[in-house]
Each structure stands twice: as structure tokens, then as C-alpha cells.
Amino acid sequence: MILRSFRNLFPVLRIVVLVLFSVSPAAHALDIHVAPDGNDSWSGRIARPNKARTDGPLASLNGARDTLRKLRAAGQLKEAVRVIVANGRYTLAEPLMLAPEDGGTAQTPVSFEAAKGARPVFSGGRAISGFERGENGIWKTRVADVAAGKWYFEQLFVNGHRATRARTPNKFWFHVLDVQEEKLDGSAGDPKTRAKTARQTVRLREADFAAIAKVSPQELKDVNLVVYHNWDNTRKFLDAVDPQEKSIVISGGGMKPWNPWRRNSPFVFENFLGALDAPGEWFLARDGTLYYKPRPGENMKRAEVVAPVAEKFVVIAGDAAAGKFVEHVSFKGLTFHHGQWLTPEGGFEPMQAAAGIEAVVQVDGARHVTLENCDIGHVGTYVVWFRKGCRDCVVRHCELHDFGAGGARVGDMGIARNEAERTSHITVDNNIIRHGGYIFPCAVGVWVGQSGDNQVTHNEIADMFYTGISAGWTWGYSEGLAKRNTFAFNHVHHLGWGLLSDMGGIYTLGPSQGTRVANNVFHDIYAYSYGGWGLYTDEGSTGILFENNLVYDTKTGSFHQHYGRENIVRNNILANSRQHQLQATRIEPHLSFTFENNIVFWTNNSPLFPGRWDKVQQISCSNCYWSAGGKLDFGGKSLADWQTTGKDIGSIIADPLFVAPRKNNFRLRPGSPALKIGFKPFDPSQAGVYGDRAWAAKAKRVTYPALEIPPEPPPIQINDGFERDAVGKPPRGATLHTENKGDSILITDETVAAGKHSLKVTDAPGLSAAHNPHFYYQPGFTNGVVSNSFDLRIEKASAIDFEWRDWSSADYHTAIHLRIRDGRLQAGGSTMELPLNQWFHVEMTAGLGKASTGQWSLVVRVPGQPPREFKDLPFAKPQFKKLTWVGFTSNATKSTVFYLDNFNLNTNQK
Secondary structure, three states: OOOHEEEEEEHHHHHHHHHHHOOOOHHHOOOEEEEEOOOOOOOOOOOOOOOOOOOEOOHHHHHHHHHHHHHHHHOOOOOOOEEEEEEEEEEEEOOOOOOOOHOOOOOEEEEEEOOOOOOOEEEEEEEEEOOOEEEHHHHEEEEEEHHHOOOOOOOEOOEEEEEOEEEEOOOOOOOOEEEEEOOOOOOOOOOOOOOOEEEEEOOOHHHHOOOOOOOOOHHHHHEEEEEEEEHHHHHHOEEEEEOOEEEOOOOOOOOOOOOOOOOOEEEEEEOOOHHHOOOEEEOOOOOEEEOOOOOOOOOOOOOOOOEEOOOOEEEEEEEEEHOOOOEEEEOOOEEEEOOOOOOOOOOOOOOHOOOOEEEEEEEEEEEEEEOOOOOOEEOOOOEEOOOOOOOOOOOEEEEEEEEEOOOOEEEEEOOOOOOOOOOOOOOOEEEEEEEOOOOOOOOOOOEOOOOOOOOOOOOOOEEEEEOEEOOOOOOOOOOOOOOOOEEEEEEEEEEOOOOOOEEEEEEEEEEEEEEEEEEEEEEEEEEOOOOEEEEEEEEEEEEEEOOEEEEEEEEOOOOOOOOEEEEEEEEEEOOOOOOOEEEEEEOOOOEHHHHHEEEEOOOOOOOOOOOOOOOOHHHHHHEEEEEEOOOOEOEEOOHHHHHHOOOOOOEEEEEOOOOEEEOOOOEEOOHHHOHOOOOOOHHHOOOOOOOOHHHHHHOOOOOOOOOOOOOOOOOOOOOOOOOOOOOOOOOOEEEEEEEOOHHHHEEEEOOOOOOOOOOEEEEOOOOOOOOOOEEEEOEEEOOOEEEEEEEEEOOOOEEEEEEEOOOOOOOOOEEEEEEOOEEEEOOOOOEEEEEOOEEEEEEEEEHHHHOOEEEEEEEEEEEOOEEEEEEEEEEEOOOOOEEOOEEEEEEEEEEOOEEEEEEEEEEEEO
């Protein structure tokens, strides 16, 4: 009986034994201590220094790493390791560098973690003190190492806040008047090739040039020109200024032919003493004098002022190609602040998403590396990058904030042939990622490049100048690795701020089969010009499911597909875009997307869609549309007529009965008609961070300022006789499009209407686009009476279209259209014969704004003939409001030329 009782206990005893020998590794971990009063020559085995101060904690993370290396080398390290970091502030003179030998295993992991209840702060910066009051409310101090040439910095943090490097203008920006580029590498003959070296001359408006007119030559070499152009920004040093031409000269790489600077590209000047005129601004002179204008309430005798020194905080350098990984390492509860970035001598050349910028936590060749409960901020670059050969790594419950570039990056830009060097299966979960793009506004919150099987979930991503989440790095349909990624339950908002363009709450590229974008909330996305979208499938995006997302308060649409294949947009709420609600651009010979069971709702009088939505191959069915602010049509058709074309099946026009849409409460009330067409309600409140109340409250703590719409660029009066430019050069002030296949737009002296020069436009057969060559001006007129005149000389084969366009929305609207074919002018239904190979004069007038009648007048003067007048011609499109584009298009398909002279475009607009 007793034996039988013991036999019955055997299973229980076996479980007890297994539990005793299977406890978590931390229970048998070796603890190594780090403290502010530690010493890297000590053992680190005790948390506090002993009384004799002969042993105690270590002083640094690298000291802990070196201690562990010694123990391993001596065969004394068999267990898990916890590097326990005491409360306090640590100076990070160099990054923690981890190699494959510094990792652990699944049974014996290595953890760098804060002591219980502690908040250790590692600062890569140096404190600056000794400020004295100067003139005009500016305080200054001297930094000896800067004066000695041993140190320089381009960021400053005062009382935990990023100060603004002195810039002008303080608010918004100037606008380029025109720019000319001289290629210096022999590629001048190919307009589609980006020059490796080039010189740009940028002409400014007189008032804008005055901002730097008095900068000394010595100070000039440190001034930064920062240009914002569509999705890019460029940062360059100035080579010279030309007071007579009101221009600046810079050099370095050539502009991107597909995204150059243009007339009215926004820009600022940064980093000279004369620009220091607003609270919170600072300037560092090369003699070591640091100037700062305090914000209200800042006491410079007590302020904590820190400038960065260290460029990186943690570098994990595995060798994936050799199969040597850094494995099973974690960082918990640590804070890293103050990361350096210095603009290289050649400046920063434009790169989408600032993809060439590294991170302060840079990881290559890693497995099972985790960052958890960490605070990383006040840096000049990206924050975290799992780049090459990483897998099964995690960033969770971290606050990534105040960064010069972006937040988290996953994968590389290229596709490694060795699969071991590819990154996949990375988790970015439950993080607060916000306040970025301060040096590289083109950067993104979370970037996933050539990488698949990743999870980006429950993140708060906010306050960036470009895209929130970028996924994929293949333009078009060629090979790409960004497949089977999940982007779910993220709260992405307050993007763009009117600075850059061509952005999305989520932006995708290339083959992405199996990728799911679900249960996210995207809102408050505002671009400078075009492209402030919520869901944005760009070039080649393929096989993506967008489901259960809430998108609202965007500029140019809740959803836009540039071009792609077989994407599905299903069961989303798409609300209240300013300019239009939906958009599709490129027509392709395949199914581009399926659009089903969505609610599209808006309260303004904008259209449902512009452009080519009705021409793109798509399946659209069972959607609920409602415009509470005006007319709702489908490309000018009623829903019934639209459905008879086969473009839609089963959709309805009905109020979806949201609870409180004006308060952004998009829950459905009982009886919503959207339920009848198959819409399935979801809970947007689940998007964003989760966990304890304090963490959730931190994500919601920031109050963002109301959007201030940037002012329109100042209107440009154009009076160009083409006398300023040399023969054989392109004209200034106009944007040119040529293919360099026998076509050109160049200054000539072959024939003139007046003066010594005119503009020669040469067309050629075999061009890829019939509308090339073409060129245009961007006057930006909105009010007053506009007068436009020029001299023209044509041939029989000339095929010219001259237009006034309004490009303030996705579809342009035309007011004036002159069409010349076979020597005949066509304008507003009227025609006339034109002389060939002889100059004639054209004059037009029209009112804009309050002066507009929707009509225009034309006068054509041919020498030796009475003037021909055409009055009260109607605008080609009554929707025309602003004159943003005036241009000539040569539509010939054979060799021909025409000449232009004395182009004048003026308004009495005030």
C-alpha cells in the first residue's frame, strides 16, 4: 500500500524535478552591474562600490561587454547574463559595439537592462554652460573645443527640447524664382541622366535675396540652403552669391531629372548669425561662440544645454554572409539621448525616405535581438535600423522621438544574393514614434525596404513631414522582397504639415503579395502641393489587402493608386478629404484593384474622384457613398448611369449614419444602410498602443497645433526677351521637357522679333512622348486682369498648343487654348490663317478672381495687315480659377521648328 502510494507520487515528483531544472534562465543568470560611480577595472559583481573602493560596479556598457568577453575566454561563463544598469546619467563617449562572440543562446541570453525602478540615461552629448546675456535678448558662451577645431555640432537641446538652428524665414519658406544647372561630368547632352557633379545657379526674388545679402564671405561657407522638392529635400553649402543677379551658386551632385528643383520650390537658409532672431534659435560660430535666444521662461543660468558628440549608441555587427550572428541579446528600460549628425562637405543629396541615412542603433547580422521599454531620442538620424541579415528581432514598447530623420527601419535597399544577408521576421510593436524629420524631412516613421514577413503593429506614428509607413523598395513589377508584411492597428497622423508632397499615411512600392494593411487609423495628412493621401499604392504595388482602416482629413484623397496590380481595398471608412476622395492614375492592361464594401463620406463640396478613375481597370462593388456637402456624381454621371457602364455593381448613395462624424466619431448608428451592402463594423479605438494606462496616456498626451495652410508663392511677372542667356543655352525661368533625340529648346540668334536673341523650339520624329518638347512658366496669378503677349514665328509643319492652366487640383482646368496646325490658328471656335516664316504678335487678356467673367480676348497682329480681334471667348473649362501654368507644347511628329520672342505675362494683382 505504501509502495503504491509512492508510485502514485512519481508523476508529481517528476513534474517538480522538471520545473526545478527548467526555470527561466534569469533565475540562474550572472548579474553584472553598471553604475554612474562604477569603474571599468572592477568586477561588476556587486551593485555598489565596497568601502575600500577596490571593487564594485562597472562604469559603462562597453566595460560590461569587455568583462563578459574575459569570462568567456576563461571558460567561466556558462549561464545567462544580466547587465543591470543603475539609475543615473552616463556619458556615452562611444557606442556599445557587439560582435557575434558577445551574443547568447536561447538558454543563456544576454540582457542589458535597467535596475528595478531605475531610469538610466546614456547621453551621447556634452553639457554646455557659462552663458552670458548679450544684445537683443541673445545669450552666448564660448565652447573651447569648437574654437580649437576639435568639435562641431549642428543640433542643440535646451531643457530636453530641440532648439532651432538659426534659419530664415522663421515661418514657412522662400520660393525659388528659377534654377539653372550646369553639368560638369560630361553628361550635359543627356537630360535623363543625373550628373555626378554639377553646378546650380538659383535666382531669388529680391526680398528673399536680401536675407543673405550681408552675410560675410567667411560666414557664407557655413550657410545651408535647404530645398524641399516634392518627396525630397536637398541640403547644400553655398559657393557664392551674385548681388547683381540676386542669385546663389552651389555645387555637388546634379539634380534628379525626375524630381529637380523648379520655380517655386520652397527653401530656407540656415545657420548664420543674422538669421538668429526668434526665441528658441541658436547659432554656433567657428570661433567657438554659441549664441542662443531663450524661449519664454528659460533661465540660461540654470538651463540644461546639451550638444551631441556620439554618432551612434549601439552597433550590432554580426557577419551574416559568414553565418556568424549576434543572437539572443536584449535591451530593456534603457534611455539613449543626444546623437550627432554633421552635414558632409558635399551636403545631403536628395534620396527618398532619407534612405541613405543610418541609425543610432544600427543592427546587422542579428537573431533574436530585442529592444523593449527603451527611450531613444534627440538624435540627428534614424533611430533603429535592422539592416542586413536580421531575423526574429523585436522593437516593443519603446519611445522613439525627436529624430532628425525617421523612427524604425527594417531591411536593406538592395536585394542580397545571399539569402542569409536578407532581413525578415522583424516585429515593431506597441511603440510611440513621433516628432521627426527635423534635418531630413523626407524620412518616414517606419520604413520597410526589401524585407518580408514583418509585423508593424499597434504603433503611434505622428508628427512627420513625409510618409508615416513606407513598405517596399522596388519601383515597378521586377523582383521585390516586401511580401507577407502586416501593418495593423497603427495610429498614423499629423503628417506633411504642408512642406513636402507625394506622401501617404502608408506608402507602398512593388511586388507585395500577401501584405495586409488592416485596422489602422490614418488622419491629418497635408501635402505642400499634390499627394497628401491616406492609403497610397505607388509604382508596381501588387497583391496588398487594405481592410478595416479608418482614413480621414487628408488633402488629396483617402486612397490613391498610381499604378499596381490586384490590390484589394475592402471594408474601409474613407472620410473627408479636402480636394477629392479617391484617385487612380495610370491605365494598365490588367486588374489594378478591387474596391468593395467601403464607406466613402465627405462633408465638403469636392468631387468623388478626378482623372482616370473611370478608365482604370478595376472592380468596384457594394460601396456606400455619401456627400453631405454638395453634389455627388461619378465622373459626371449618376450612379445608375455609372453602373450601366459596368464600372460598379451594387453600390448605394446613402447616409451611413455615423455617430458624430464632425467629431471624428465614425461608429455606425443602428440601422445604417452600409450594413445592407455588406460593410462589417470595426473598432478604430483599438489602433495605437496598448498596455498600461500610463503608456496609453503618454501616446495621447501631445496636443498638435492646428494646421496653418502655407501661403501661395508670390506671383511672378514675366517679361522675357531672352537677352540674358547665351546662344545655345536653355532659357531661365521656364521648366523645360525635352528628350534629346533631335529636339531642343534653346536660345538662338538666327532670327529675332526684337533685340538680339529669341527662343528656338525644335521638334523631331520618333520621340517617346508626342507632347515633347514642351515648356511652361508658373506665374501663380489668382486675381486681377492678366495680360499676356508674345511674338511667334512658325513653319507649315509647326504643331503648337499654347495654354493657360489651373493645376491647383489633380485634374488641370484650361482657360485659354491656342491651337496652331498647318499654319492656321484655332481659338475658342474661331480660326485664322497665320503667316509662315514671318514674325507675328499675339495679345491676350482675361480676368481672374473678382475680375473674372469666364471669358478672354485675343488680338493677333500680322505686319501689313489690320489686327484681328476675337472678343468674349469662353474659358475652355469654367472650373478654371488660378493661373498656375502657362506653356507651349510642340505636338509635331516630324522635324520642324518655331521661334518665340518677347514673352510678357503680367497682372495688376495686388
